[in-house]
Amino acid sequence: MNGYGGSILRVNLSDGSIHRHATEENLARLFLGGRGLNVKRLWDEVPAHTDGLSPENKLIFGVGPLVGTLFPGGARFNVTAMSPQTGILGDSNAGGFFGPECKFAGYDQIIIEDRAEHPVYLWIRGAEAELRDARDLWGRDVWETTEAILEELGDRDIQVAAIGQGAENGVRFAGVFANLVRAAARTGMGTVMASKNLKAVAVRGTQLVPVADIARFTEMIERLDEIIYNHAEYDIRVRLGTTKLITALNKIGGIATRHFQTGQFEYADQVSGEAIEAQYKIKSKACFACTIPCSRFLVVNDPRFPDLRLEGPEYEPLAGFTSRIGNGDLALGLKCIDMANRYGLDAIALSECIAWAMECYQRGILSREEADGLDLTWGNGETILTLIEKIAQRQGFGDLLADGVKKAAEHIGRGSEELAMHGKGLEVFQADPRSIKAYALGNAVASRGADHLRSEPWFEFSEDPEEGIRRYGIPETAFRLEYKGKGLVVKHFEEMAAIADATGVCKNTYNNMEVLNWEETAELLNAATGWELSGEDVRRIGERIVNLERAFIAREGITRADDILPRRFLKESLGPPTSPSAGAVVELDTMLDEYYRARGWDVETGLPTRAKLEELGLSDAAEKLAERSIANEKENPAQ
Amino acid sequence: MKRILTRKEVCSGCRACEVACVARHDGRFGTAMARIKVTKIEPVGLDVPNVCRLCQRPACVAACPTEALYRDEIMSVVRVKAMDCIGCSACVDECPFGMVMLHPETDLPLVCDLCDGDPVCVKRCATGAIIYTDKGVIAREKRHYCATGGKSDYGGAGA
Numbered sequence: 001m002n003g004y005g006g007s008i009l010r011v012n013l014s015d016g017s018i019h020r021h022a023t024e025e026n027l028a029r030l031f032l033g034g035r036g037l038n039v040k041r042l043w044d045e046v047p048a049h050t051d052g053l054s055p056e057n058k059l060i061f062g063v064g065p066l067v068g069t070l071f072p073g074g075a076r077f078n079v080t081a082m083s084p085q086t087g088i089l090g091d092s093n094a095g096g097f098f099g100p101e102c103k104f105a106g107y108d109q110i111i112i113e114d115r116a117e118h119p120v121y122l123w124i125r126g127a128e129a130e131l132r133d134a135r136d137l138w139g140r141d142v143w144e145t146t147e148a149i150l151e152e153l154g155d156r157d158i159q160v161a162a163i164g165q166g167a168e169n170g171v172r173f174a175g176v177f178a179n180l181v182r183a184a185a186r187t188g189m190g191t192v193m194a195s196k197n198l199k200a201v202a203v204r205g206t207q208l209v210p211v212a213d214i215a216r217f218t219e220m221i222e223r224l225d226e227i228i229y230n231h232a233e234y235d236i237r238v239r240l241g242t243t244k245l246i247t248a249l250n251k252i253g254g255i256a257t258r259h260f261q262t263g264q265f266e267y268a269d270q271v272s273g274e275a276i277e278a279q280y281k282i283k284s285k286a287c288f289a290c291t292i293p294c295s296r297f298l299v300v301n302d303p304r305f306p307d308l309r310l311e312g313p314e315y316e317p318l319a320g321f322t323s324r325i326g327n328g329d330l331a332l333g334l335k336c337i338d339m340a341n342r343y344g345l346d347a348i349a350l351s352e353c354i355a356w357a358m359e360c361y362q363r364g365i366l367s368r369e370e371a372d373g374l375d376l377t378w379g380n381g382e383t384i385l386t387l388i389e390k391i392a393q394r395q396g397f398g399d400l401l402a403d404g405v406k407k408a409a410e411h412i413g414r415g416s417e418e419l420a421m422h423g424k425g426l427e428v429f430q431a432d433p434r435s436i437k438a439y440a441l442g443n444a445v446a447s448r449g450a451d452h453l454r455s456e457p458w459f460e461f462s463e464d465p466e467e468g469i470r471r472y473g474i475p476e477t478a479f480r481l482e483y484k485g486k487g488l489v490v491k492h493f494e495e496m497a498a499i500a501d502a503t504g505v506c507k508n509t510y511n512n513m514e515v516l517n518w519e520e521t522a523e524l525l526n527a528a529t530g531w532e533l534s535g536e537d538v539r540r541i542g543e544r545i546v547n548l549e550r551a552f553i554a555r556e557g558i559t560r561a562d563d564i565l566p567r568r569f570l571k572e573s574l575g576p577p578t579s580p581s582a583g584a585v586v587e588l589d590t591m592l593d594e595y596y597r598a599r600g601w602d603v604e605t606g607l608p609t610r611a612k613l614e615e616l617g618l619s620d621a622a623e624k625l626a627e628r629s630i631a632n633e634k635e636n637p638a639q
Numbered sequence: 640m641k642r643i644l645t646r647k648e649v650c651s652g653c654r655a656c657e658v659a660c661v662a663r664h665d666g667r668f669g670t671a672m673a674r675i676k677v678t679k680i681e682p683v684g685l686d687v688p689n690v691c692r693l694c695q696r697p698a699c700v701a702a703c704p705t706e707a708l709y710r711d712e713i714m715s716v717v718r719v720k721a722m723d724c725i726g727c728s729a730c731v732d733e734c735p736f737g738m739v740m741l742h743p744e745t746d747l748p749l750v751c752d753l754c755d756g757d758p759v760c761v762k763r764c765a766t767g768a769i770i771y772t773d774k775g776v777i778a779r780e781k782r783h784y785c786a787t788g789g790k791s792d793y794g795g796a797g798a
Contacts, residue, residue: 069668070658070763097654104669143682156679180681206671206743214666225763282684284766286653291765293651297684311684 001025002212003065003528004033005103009129011122013196014055014114018129023108029531030617033064033108035091036502036545038080041111042089043548043621048555048628052084052188053170053195059112061102061161061201064504065528068100068209068288070221072228073506075099075288077161077184084195085172085188085349085404086425086449088553092175092189093501095287096182101159104205116197121149121162124203134199141165141342142177149202158204164344166392167194171402173349173427177341181311182287185346187426187448212530220524227515228291237508238284241294242315243273245431246323252480253579254435256319256428258326258378259355260421260568262575263432267328271318275330285311287506294508302331313337313347319430320351325358326378336388343392352427353401353408354387356420365416372396418567423450424558433565434574435581436460438477438486438493441591444563445490445606447549456511457493460486481584487594495542502545544616550601550608551621554630560606563592640715642774643675643751643758645688650768652679652686656760663759672742674751675760675769688769690760691717691738691751699748702733708748717750724748 001023010019031037038060050056059081066074077099083090102110105126112122119134137145145162159178167174167190175185176193184190193199211217228234236244246268249255253263269275280300286293300308313334321327321336340347360366361376368375372390374383374397390398400408405427409420421428426449433440442455460482462468465475471492474485493511499521500510509515516524518535525533564570565586574584596603600612607630613622657673665672678687697717700708707723708730710716726746730739740749751758753771761771770776 068658070655070662072655100670104671147682206669208661208665208667208669208672208744210667211662214662218662229765283649284651285684285686286651286765288653289655289658289763290651290653291655291763293653293766295651299684309682309684311681 001028002210002530003069003525004028005063005106005108005207005209007106007108009107009110009124010113011110011129011131012113013116013120013131013198016131018131020107020127028065028108030541031545031548032499032502032525032541034062034067034076034078034502034504035080035093035498036064036541037109038062038078038091039089039545039549039552041109042080042082043552045111046082050082052082052087052090052192055115055196057082057192057195059189059192059196059198061110061112063099063103063108064502065525067504068103069211069528070218070289071505071524072221072224072292073287073290073509074504075290076501076504076506077102077178078501078504079176079184079189081189081192083187083189083448084191088424088556088558089448089549090187090189090192091448092184092186094176094178094182094184095506096159096179097288098159098161098178098182098201098203099504100288101203101205103209104207105203106205106207110201112193112196112198115195119197119199121200121202122198123153124201124205126205126207137199138168139165142344143180143342145200146180149200153202155204158202160200160202162200162344163190163193163198164342164392166343166345167191169392169394169402170194171345171391171394172404172407173346174344175346177344181341183341183346186348186451186453188346190344211528213527217524217527220520220527224515225291228509228513231513231515233513234292237292237294239277240273241296241312242508243276243313243318245315246272246319247274249319249431249435250323251580252435253574253576253581254432256324256430256432259324259359259419260432261359263435263581264576264579265323265328268323270328271322271330271333273315273318276318276334279330280334290506292509298334300331300334305331305335308335308338310334310338310341316430317347317351320347321384324351324355324430325384327381327384328379329381332381332384336384339385339388339392343388345388345392346427348429349404349427350388350391351430352405352421353391354384356405356409356416357387357397357401359419360412360416363419365414365419366412370397370412421566421568423565424448424553424562426450428566432574432581433569434584434586436480437483437586437591438480438489440565440569440586440588441486441490441595442493444565444588444592445595447546447553450565453497453507455490455493455497456507457486457489458512458514459489459493481581483587483591485594486591487596487598490595491598494546495539498542498545499538502541540616544618546599547608547613547616548618548621551613551618551625554607554625555628560592560596560604563606564588640774641771642693643690643753643761644770644772644777645690646768646770646777647685647687649766650677650686650688651766652677653765655763655765656688656769659759659763663754672740672744672749674749676738676740686768689736689738690769692736693717693751693753698733698735699730699739699750702729704729708750714753714756716752718752719748719750721745721747
């Protein structure tokens, strides 16, 4: 099967059985792979309302047809399961080298079922796979675990995806970490892995992936490299990666500061990507085959944190452990990121939990006694480090926060629920949605809970009204503070994000830099697979994935009422008064109307219509929703 | 004479060179059959592109019991006579740099052929960590660096 590893590996941890079968080409044509094929599998095999931590949940690793190819950054693997954090679709992905190695071992998907009696790790060596004892590894962090496995197996070309103590201890927002720092962090996929007693997956592959037309593929990649090297953002992305956003978002007044109480951080210059570059950057690092080495290896020379070396970070953890929690100490922020990586925790959720606690303390909702005597003043380094430890170990006050901000706020009550910055139970990212309306909408409707990576609609930063007219017929789409047309923008970028995640490429290049259009994506996929997809076919695959995910969360009870943002973003105007985003709020309802209409979903309920599902070849999903009286029988309003 | 030289100080560790090498020589995607190999030690951020040194007196050729390997004096590369190769891996064992490997499907030695003068690994390298240049360039740069204490594009002294 051209462009694919060709096999699916199915591992039952309870009886230790390991089976493989051929990748189903009919499914690959409908969902490609990665996130697409994963959600299809989860929809088919995991019943509604399955508890994320029960043995009935399945943990699915998947890679797409562009993974392990010449595509710059065709590196990503998806991990999908029912989320123990949100109770809906759990799905997260990461780059590095683990994804390509799975493909070279011959696998497009690895399905983990049931639960092992004691801790094990899965060792996949091409066609051979075995479960190995991991009792000695339990209790060790991501770095120690990875090193111990490489040592035990005696080959540093092996790629390891592991969990840390956070997941073992049942922190609900623990991730799966490959290459030490490549985090599939969101929605608690590491927590699911720990509940199955699976400490790590180690993989080595020496196969060749067949390609339908290598000459055409190579030629297209040469062209793509030129587009990338000549891209206006190339230099700054290589220098700073996504940490460039500290300066950029601070300038527009949209950086999450002290838990979104304001949009500008007075210490932004001290904690910026530029500051990291000047003080700690040793060299640029990259994911598999990427010509935009946007990651960085850092050596942090600070006597308070001996031997602090790490790769990265991205903007999200950096802003999370600086501006969001009111910390202007860069080395401390990097130490927090390193701790999150080693314990194996989602930095967005972790920083939100700390920031939420600090705001509750500021407002007198939370007393010092309730927080184990910690002084929760903004930016208090000692408190921050202690809290990370406590959360990872689920000790004392940390035990409360370890369930995520939604559950923590429900427990504390006293109005703290309104301050919990989450959507559908998933913590909001590090940009203020009030300053960027398409991102606000994207967060509200994202299928895994509040998240920017389900859409990444960068276009609203473009300030190019003519392009706005060309694309969406609406000039306002090109401006971040405007509302008109954002439903169309989010729909478009959701489909792009779905294709990026289903093919296994990076959204920095595919969504934010827009290096390929639908037709070029089709051409590249055709060169890899030998299929004859049109650009519209590819877009429709993206639309199909988005719709199946919507059906999935509809089955869990999600409707329009859940597509909301925290009150602060809707009601409180964004400060400071001097910033270019001053006074902004999010008027969500009109954007939602426009979005559901563009999607062909029911505007009142936000549910996918039978007509739309059938149009996309998802009749089965329409049937299953109807059985639960969820399906919406109304006419498709788009037709 | 031109050679493939490497600068580990600027290698991002992406392994685009490996997959480009395999795509050219095998027409498929993979890394295990690459004639270039990046050694990565993640915890310390070490990424080292290893290349065939195109030795003047190649140990791999000397080791071959069937004379399946020979040095092409015009192109200055080692070549393989597939029909004569018995797959014994003596060449693998004798290369002082560990840069001869056997193809996982054919068991034939993988040796660098410089892509007939236009190496794809060099073309694909985004950071300048793999360069195709005159032998001695990096040594010259290092001498310059040591002499002046200044900055060199080719990395620090002793690098």
